[in-house]
Amino acid sequence: MSFEQKKENMLNELQSVKNMVSSLDFKEIHKQINDLIKDIEHDFHTVVVVGEFKNGKSTFINALLKESLLPVDVTPTTATINAVMWGEERRLEVHKSDQTVEKLALTQDALEEYVAEKDFDPDTIRYLKISIPAPLLANKNVVLVDTPGVNDLNSHRSDVTYQFIPKADVVLFMLDMTAPVKGTEKEFLQETLLKEGLERIIFLANFKDLVDEEEVEEVLTFTKNRLADILGYEDVKIYPIAAQDAIDAMEDDDSDLHEWSGLPQVQSVIEKEMESGNQSEVRWNRYLQRSAKIYDAISKLITQKQLLSTQTKEELQKEWMAIKENYTKKEDYRYKIEQYVLDRENEFMYMLHKSIDSLSSHVKEEMEIAIKTYKGTDIKDYVEEQLPIFMKKHLKRWVDEHIDQIHNLLYKLEKALAEGLTREFNAHIQLKMEQNQLLKTSGRPFEISVDDISNTSVLAGLIAGGAGALMMVVGGPILLPIIGMAGYPILQKKLVEKRLNEAKTYLLSEIGPTLDGVLNSFRMEVEQYMKANIRNIEISAIEKFDEQLEMLQRNVEAEIKLRQDDQKGILANLTHLDEVMEYLQTLQGKRKEILMTGVNN
Known part of the structure; x- marks a missing residue:
């Protein structure tokens, strides 16, 4: 069963419990159920793209979104964290360090005010929230995060990894196939990324179009060995891509070029990782634990009410x-x-x-x-x-x-x-x-x-x-x-x-x-x-x-x-409590079995 199906089942289950206890005066329980439902409904898969300046991160994200959204250039461009998510209306929100939010129309001119060449203080900006109706974002509740270069010495921008990477389902590390694994990349891997779990890191080697076709495999082997030496981990996932070719293929409707660009394979890998990755499992177990705690609390309150009903x-x-x-x-x-x-x-x-x-x-x-x-x-x-x-x-x-x-x-x-x-x-x-x-x-x-x-x-x-x-x-x-x-x-x-x-x-x-x-x-x-x-x-x-x-x-x-009502009313109340308790005992049994065995189906 997929993560999305499991969430849908839990939402139905929580709604049933909510309806059953709606007539009971469980104020805090009602709030906890509503909060959990809201969190599940707004659960996002986060894909963070990191790498040095000029390695093609923004171009790659544009290719995934199938539109030229983020500014790209031959000079360093991305100077802020750009979180791209689903929205029926196109809009831009500038989330600032003082906790204020500036809402703007989403235009190229607006986005280009926050590129590296512009005169603004990046320490005043936490991130840009960009909402667009892209199919990729809607299907899986995906948030794509474009980050500044890992070689950016501005502390605010480089430390953004600690805001997004720990919660990411997938981390895409963009390398330059023509000059793979520079010193700053090695340092970033050893000092930052390795502490967040290797299983979520997928390496992309961009610019394969700039390497002679017969040398691609040789370069990939060299890069993989270099990464394995740095990581102390042999099973390195690395995929060659040509992000700009993917954009050109989209504009020219060229299916062969699109396939050659490597984008379809990477998309498939990302979707697989989001479904089976560690972060999805962590969130799912957290939802299980929260729901189990809610059900235990309801059971206790019902037992309390049942006992109170026996007193004069x-x-x-x-x-x-x-x-x-x-x-x-x-x-x-x-x-x-x-x-x-x-x-x-x-x-x-x-x-x-x-x-x-x-x-x-x-x-x-x-x-x-x-x-x-x-x-x-x-x-x-x-x-x-x-x-x-x-x-x-x-x-x-x-x-x-x-x-x-x-x-x-x-x-x-x-x-x-x-x-x-x-x-x-x-x-x-x-x-x-x-x-x-x-x-x-x-x-x-x-x-x-x-x-x-x-x-x-x-x-x-x-x-x-x-x-x-x-x-x-x-x-x-x-x-x-x-x-x-x-x-x-x-x-x-x-x-x-x-x-x-x-x-x-x-x-x-x-x-x-x-x-x-x-x-x-x-x-x-x-x-x-x-x-x-x-x-x-x-x-x-x-x-x-x-x-x-x-x-x-x-x-x-x-x-x-x-006690001031007739006995019929008291009996009806007890019958309802018994029904709720019986349903909860069934759910609690399932929760305990899943949490004890670690089986997530």
Whole structure:
């Protein structure tokens, strides 16, 4: 069964559950079902195209779309991230760094305002969202993402990979068959792309029309061996294409040229990867887990209602008072939470500072060695371009090594808060019920569980943009102090050996304080990231707890009201609950079997 068919089946299933519980006062459950339905309906397959400037990425995307949409030229063109998706109306949205969106008519003139040769600040633009009614985009809910060159030293543009690549179903790496696997491409593969999973990378060797036909296989073999050596992975997927020929074939309606261009084969590979790729499986399992959690929550609420229905009106009123009394303790809960969170935050910050202090010592030592051993003559260029790249690598490596640990700490904090609130509430309610002698042999109907309070956002990898949010701060303004050092008068373009030694001595005296400033800015960014998530977890735990109290109170109130109705109405309600429970048990059984076996059919 295809991914699209599985999604369609789940949507039908969720709609059935939604209809069955529509008459029940499950406010939060209704929201969760609607959110899941919306997420599935708006599920996209993302295809990201990366590669150096002038390797034909935009031309290739135009060929896929069967129209000359994106600007192309012999000079570097793409200076922004261009996300192309389905839209019945053609439109252009400029999503800016300040979170504002400018809506424009989709024209060539409008798009050309954002090419590399234009005078605009790329740091002010997050991405361009382009909507067109292209068949390729509609059939599979595909988003095509055209990116700037991997050799683009602008930190904002090059770090876009951390916004799009982790979520991509397919990553197309565009090579130039006439000059395959340059140094910048090797670096990008090793430092960035390899960390995102080899199984999603498809290599395209463009410009096969510029290589003698009898040499194509030889060049492909060389390129594949080179990639295998870099990747440490033999099964490299690489396909020769001629993107411009694909465009010409489209315009001339030349089927033979279209086939020769390699585009049909690549289209087939992309579709296959989208259906069977790892990202589709990840999203599908996430949908399964979310639906299973919703069904478990509904089952629990129905069990609660069934148990409440066995109690008398007087017993229900006493239970209502026990819940009501718990509201008076909410401020105590909040105070305990604030103190607990503050203590954990201080512990997190201490660990963070120790780690970045260690990073600082390591970076300074390596930077000093790099400067001392520099043998070139253009030290200004070295400071302006190579030292920022050197620093950026170290910061990226630190994020790669520590992001899982950071998220694990936040996850543990979230679970601890949920467990604390659960324990406090259940202990209080049990005490009140024992005092009122209302404990039933069938169990207490309104316990709160940890899962009721914890939204497991950290576990799902949804915290504040995940690793991408931190990766985006390792360039840009943070590195400006290092780049600014290139403006020192002593660091001239060309220096004789004696002057070079003087320049290096001066540079060594200045690099320490400069790195201190860079690392302090990085520390503050990571601190802000962690504190923002800690606040979100704290607020979320309290909100979830309040929701549970309100839901319990509403359920008891509803049962008290039912006692005022005739027995026929009560029996009808119980019959409906039994029907819903029976249906859910069937669904829950299927979910558990799929999640335990990993079978996705």
